[in-house]
Amino acid sequence: MPSDFSPFFTKYEQLLKDVDKVFSTVKDQHPDCVTCTTGCSDCCHAVFDLPLIEALYLNHHFHGVLPKETKDQILTKADQADRTAYKLKFQAHKRQRSGEDTDAILEDMARERVRCPLLNSQDRCDLYAFRPITCRLYGIPQEVGGKARTCALSKFSPGAPYPTVHVDKIHRALAALSMELVASLNTKYNQMADMLVPPSMALLTVYDDEYLGLQKSSGCSSSGCSSSGCSPSGSSTGGCGPAKKDGCSCGPNECDPGSCEPCRK
Numbered sequence: 001m002p003s004d005f006s007p008f009f010t011k012y013e014q015l016l017k018d019v020d021k022v023f024s025t026v027k028d029q030h031p032d033c034v035t036c037t038t039g040c041s042d043c044c045h046a047v048f049d050l051p052l053i054e055a056l057y058l059n060h061h062f063h064g065v066l067p068k069e070t071k072d073q074i075l076t077k078a079d080q081a082d083r084t085a086y087k088l089k090f091q092a093h094k095r096q097r098s099g100e101d102t103d104a105i106l107e108d109m110a111r112e113r114v115r116c117p118l119l120n121s122q123d124r125c126d127l128y129a130f131r132p133i134t135c136r137l138y139g140i141p142q143e144v145g146g147k148a149r150t151c152a153l154s155k156f157s158p159g160a161p162y163p164t165v166h167v168d169k170i171h172r173a174l175a176a177l178s179m180e181l182v183a184s185l186n187t188k189y190n191q192m193a194d195m196l197v198p199p200s201m202a203l204l205t206v207y208d209d210e211y212l213g214l215q216k217s218s219g220c221s222s223s224g225c226s227s228s229g230c231s232p233s234g235s236s237t238g239g240c241g242p243a244k245k246d247g248c249s250c251g252p253n254e255c256d257p258g259s260c261e262p263c264r265k
Contacts, residue, residue, distance in 0.1 A: 003212065005056055008181045012053050015173060019136050026140040026163050033155040033162070036139040041123040042153050043138035045113035047085060051171075052178040052193055054132050055202035061130040062203050070126060075204060077117035082200035084114050110149075117200050132199065133170060142167050189213035 027034040050058065062071065092105050118126045125131055139151045141164045148164065150156050178193040189212070197205070205211065 003185070003207075003209070003214070005060070005181060008053060008177060008184075009057055009060070011177055012057055012174075015170070015177075016133065016136070019133050019170070022163075022165060023136060023140055026165075030156070030162065034139055035151070035154050039123055040153070041119055042151065043135055044116040044119040044123075044125065046134070046138070047088060047109055047112050047114050047198070048134050049196035049198055050132055050134075050202050051174045052195055053174055053181060055197050055205070056181075056207060058127065058130060058132065058199060058202045059205060059207055061127060065130075066126060074117050074126065077115075078200040078203045081114050081117050082198060082204060085198045085200060088112050088114070114198075117203060133174070137165055137167070137170075140165060144168065185212060186215050187213040188215055 027036075062074070066074070088109065092109055095105050096102060116125070118131075120126050125135075139154055141148060141150045141156055141162045143149070143164050144167045156162055175193065182190065182193040192213070
């Protein structure tokens with residue numbers, strides 16, 4: 001992942017802190033209802049998708065913190081999980097095309113179980129510190145699309161009033177952050193922020209310049225320029241040479257130290 005997404009990851013991590021704080025608050029208020037504990041992996045078999053910012057974040061830390069042998073094992077499991085998820089989604093799409101009730105289809109999908117490739121043989125997450133928001137909120141009451149949901153293993157009583165997370169609001173924040181990230185890139189895929197992928201595909205994908213559709217700016221010698229990293233005038237932080245100095249006569253794109261008086265200073 002050659003592009004620098006750290007400013008957007010910082011914003012995303014602030015959202016993670018807010019989500020973790022909400023979970024802790026609900027757990028402290030209702031300790032008998034929140035049954036999440038070490039070794040429980042019920043939420044690690046759910047079928048769900050990630051927005052672009054979460055997919056990039058998960059992919060970044062997957063390649064950054066895990067040893068090669070572990071990554072290879074996870075990628076093998078990710079390939080299997082992705083094939084299963086694709087089949088389930090294809091079947092759901094066919095049912096929808098045939099006119100079946102959308103809510104019924106979604107309820108059936110919610111009951112499907114696909115083991116997350118990050119879940120190891122000890123039923124622990126290999127990237128727990130960097131897990132997505134869906135994983136962090138599982139176990140406390142949520143409202144999704146106007147409907148109440150919670151973990152089937154929790155002890156929350158149906159119909160009773162509890163603090164509830166409005167997940168749609170979080171999804172909108174993630175979508176806005178994904179759109180902001182895409183807007184910062186000089187990409188030919190302007191609708192990339194609309195893309196949703198399962199965690200397995202986020203791990204399998206190579207988020208390089210080609211995948212991101214980065215285009216070379218006019219007058220730039222770099223093949224992977226982004227609008228935040230390069231400009232035709234040569235003011236670059238990402239591969240087009242040093243920024244031109246006032247009075248530079250080296251050329252149209254970049255300074256060549258030693259070629260003219262301003263550059264030698």
